[in-house]
Structure formats: structure tokens, C-alpha cells
Amino acid sequence: MPSHWIDRVAEPLVGRVPMGWARELHVVPFDVPVVLAPMPAAWECDLSDDSLRWTPGVFEIFGLPADQPVRRDDVVAMYSEESRAELKRLRDAAIATCGSFTFDAEIRRPDGELRWMRVTADVEVREGKAVYLYGLKQDITHLRRD
Numbered sequence: 476m477p478s479h480w481i482d483r484v485a486e487p488l489v490g491r492v493p494m495g496w497a498r499e500l501h502v503v504p505f506d507v508p509v510v511l512a513p514m515p516a517a518w519e520c521d522l523s524d525d526s527l528r529w530t531p532g533v534f535e536i537f538g539l540p541a542d543q544p545v546r547r548d549d550v551v552a553m554y555s556e557e558s559r560a561e562l563k564r565l566r567d568a569a570i571a572t573c574g575s576f577t578f579d580a581e582i583r584r585p586d587g588e589l590r591w592m593r594v595t596a597d598v599e600v601r602e603g604k605a606v607y608l609y610g611l612k613q614d615i616t617h618l619r620r621d
Contacts, residue, residue: 515595515611520547522570522606536592536614538584555581566596570605573598579615591619 516532525547534541537553551559558580565576575597582590592612599607 515613519609553582573600573605590616
């Protein structure tokens with residue numbers, strides 16, 4: 476049995492779904508396009524070394540190639556200054572209290588495009604200590620543009 480959340484839960488759910496599938500759904504029988512938010516993408520951070528594991532959807536949100544490793548410092552640098560400060564505050568509190576958080580963050584992708592994403596995070600605890608942060612990221616740019 477896989478030992479990490481992303482292997483146990485996220486990959487079986489998210490990893491088998493083709494990217495963009497939700498945008499192609501239609502209401503039956505009226506054939507009226509359905510506007511759905513993009514599927515959330517799963518992520519995990521090992522707190523012992525800050526290494527990241529992402530499902531393909533997270534790479535898509537950040538505009539990064541899925542076949543290359545990502546470093547947390549490089550990813551955090553993509554957050555706007557305000558979002559970066561909020562991430563630090565919420566992350567530090569979640570790790571200290573073995574809690575969770577949700578917030579909306581603005582990022583600038585390598586191609587220069589600004590995106591908004593909703594980040595949800597929870598903590599995996601072992602022997603009373605936070606060892607992993609894990610959760611979902613969802614592109615909500617369309618909600619911020621309206």
C-alpha cells in the first residue's frame with residue numbers, strides 16, 4: 476500500500492483524468508455547455524526537506540513542465556508578495572499546530588501570465604509532529620477576472 480497521501484488518494488483520482496476533461500462536458504439531452512471550474516490538482520510537501528510532489532494539474536497551473544523537478548523556493552518566488560506573506564503565515568501556523576488552511580493566492584507563471592489559485596492544505600502528523608503538508612490547488616483565475 477502506498478505510504479503517501481498523494482499516492483493513496485490523489486493520484487488514483489486525479490492522475491487518471493485527462494487534463495481539460497471538465498471543459499468538454501455537456502448537459503444531456505439539451506447539449507448546453509456546462510461551465511465547470513477546472514479540476515483541483517493534488518500536491519504534497521515533505522517537511523523534512525521541503526521536497527514537492529505534484530499531480531499534472533499543479534504543473535499546469537504554474538505553467539511548468541511536468542517532466543522536470545520543482546524546488547519549493549523557486550515555486551514560492553512565483554507567488555505575489557502579498558500571497559507569499561500569507562502563505563508563510565498560514566503554513567507556519569499549520570505546521571506549529573498540526574492544523575490546516577485554505578487561501579487564494581496570486582502567482583505569476585514563467586510566461587508572465589498572472590493566475591489565481593485556491594490552495595487547501597492539511598498536515599500529516601506522526602508521533603505528534605507535522606511531517607507532510609498536502610492538499611489541493613485549483614485554478615480560480617476565471618473567478619477573479621469577472
